[in-house]
Amino acid sequence: MRYMNHEEVEILKTVVSGQQLWRGMGEESFTSQFEDEFAHYFGRNYVYAVNSGTSANEGVLAGCAVEPQDEVICSPCSFIASSLSVVALGAIPVFADVDPRTLLLTVEEIEKKITDRTKAIVVVHLFGQPMVMGPIVALARKHNLYLIEDCAQAYDAYCHGKKVGTFGDAACFSLQQSKHITTGEGGLIATDEPEIYQRAVLYSNCGMPWYRYCLEAPAPAPINDVPTRGHFTFGHNHRMSELQAAVGLIQLSKIDTFNQQRKKLVEIIKGELEGESGFKMAHIYPDTKPNYWSYPIRLTEDTELSATAVSRRCEGKANIVSFHAYNDVNYLEQVFQDMHSRRSTSLGIPLPEYVSYAPGNCPKAEKAAQKFFFLNVHHDVNPDFLRNTARAIREVVRNNR
Ligand SMILES: Cc1ncc(COP(=O)(O)O)c(C=O)c1O
Numbered sequence: 001m002r003y004m005n006h007e008e009v010e011i012l013k014t015v016v017s018g019q020q021l022w023r024g025m026g027e028e029s030f031t032s033q034f035e036d037e038f039a040h041y042f043g044r045n046y047v048y049a050v051n052s053g054t055s056a057n058e059g060v061l062a063g064c065a066v067e068p069q070d071e072v073i074c075s076p077c078s079f080i081a082s083s084l085s086v087v088a089l090g091a092i093p094v095f096a097d098v099d100p101r102t103l104l105l106t107v108e109e110i111e112k113k114i115t116d117r118t119k120a121i122v123v124v125h126l127f128g129q130p131m132v133m134g135p136i137v138a139l140a141r142k143h144n145l146y147l148i149e150d151c152a153q154a155y156d157a158y159c160h161g162k163k164v165g166t167f168g169d170a171a172c173f174s175l176q177q178s179k180h181i182t183t184g185e186g187g188l189i190a191t192d193e194p195e196i197y198q199r200a201v202l203y204s205n206c207g208m209p210w211y212r213y214c215l216e217a218p219a220p221a222p223i224n225d226v227p228t229r230g231h232f233t234f235g236h237n238h239r240m241s242e243l244q245a246a247v248g249l250i251q252l253s254k255i256d257t258f259n260q261q262r263k264k265l266v267e268i269i270k271g272e273l274e275g276e277s278g279f280k281m282a283h284i285y286p287d288t289k290p291n292y293w294s295y296p297i298r299l300t301e302d303t304e305l306s307a308t309a310v311s312r313r314c315e316g317k318a319n320i321v322s323f324h325a326y327n328d329v330n331y332l333e334q335v336f337q338d339m340h341s342r343r344s345t346s347l348g349i350p351l352p353e354y355v356s357y358a359p360g361n362c363p364k365a366e367k368a369a370q371k372f373f374f375l376n377v378h379h380d381v382n383p384d385f386l387r388n389t390a391r392a393i394r395e396v397v398r399n400n401r
Pocket residue numbers: 052053054055057078079081082124150151152153173174175176185186187
């Protein structure tokens with residue numbers, strides 16, 4: 001199965017022959033259609049399509065009224081956009097520690113980080129593993145905090161029988177090439193709250209209130225008889241193009257087929273490694289149903305090798321799928337180390353003295369990351385190569401015991 005096929009090519013030809021390449025201001029566009037189809041698929045009222053998952057992360061924070069100096073609780077274990085987007089808003093990422101079995105945030109660790117300045121919590125359903133949302137929703141409500149679900153890696157994953165992304169106030173998705181569906185680059189913001197949608201649109205559309213869903217927008221007023229264009233707030237141009245949206249429509253129509261293939265690939269990995277000493281398969285919380293973006297595997301404590309050592313020893317083997325040791329402990333990146341030594345964010349916002357990005361800040365995340373690797377189960381992966389990869393990993397670990 002390939003990323004894209006003739007259906008995507010055909011719809012791109014339609015867009016090109018129509019010569020309408022950006023969404024414009026009206027209702028009629030591929031982008032509007034894609035938003036509607038996604039809202040229907042996902043089960044939320046308002047969707048705004050943007051040009052990347054990172055833009056979706058920023059837009060959703062703006063939607064949740066995150067402002068300079070606010071604190072936002074983040075996971076250290078995610079692609080860096082989940083926390084750098086907070087910096088982009090002028091706010092302060094505060095990292096909470098994770099469950100070492102999954103690299104997912106826990107409600108207990110989140111609670112420890114709440115202060116008077118906390119405005120929002122961003123949870124990440126990493127690798128397509130659903131977090132247990134009930135207690136986290138209750139915590140957010142108790143402290144009157146916005147709850148954002150980063151679903152970049154989690155399409156069609158469930159907790160308590162409900163899709164993840166529908167528990168919090170808003171969710172964001174990525175459509176970058178590796179994701180469950182792709183428009184090359186792209187992202188989506190989804191919410192049931194009109195105000196969140198409106199603020200997200202303003203941030204992503206140069207401050208212009210081009211709302212859909214019959215939401216009322218202010219009209220630009222002239223100043224000293226000079227007409228103004230209607231930029232009401234600060235904002236970027238993060239709009240999705242018609243080319244991306246048209247492809248997104250086709251990809252969305254194939255998502256179930258893609259997901260079935262992902263699930264078959266996961267079974268191949270389990271068939272080779274489940275029950276093998278030295279490994280723990282992905283931990284699944286009760287009452288959750290994952291839909292893996294990549295399949296996470298943990299080396300047990302008694303396995304002396306680190307995940308990096310295992311991946312290095314597999315390097316150069318023929319006909320395997322490349323795989324990675326987990327290397328996304330966000331605050332260990334140079335950008336956060338610089339903020340830590342400067343005691344201010346990249347936008348010059350001072351860090352309160354209790355906010356640390358020093359190594360050791362989230363000890364469970366740092367320790368667990370060394371033992372995690374993840375295998376690509378994208379629907380285009382060659383099943384034989386994936387099987388070879390699992391066998392190669394098994395051999396490396398067996399030879400080291
Ligand atoms: C959890 C998570 N959040 C946000 C993003 C950002 O998405 P994008 O790469 O489309 O900007 C990614 C992308 O990998 C991700 O995995």
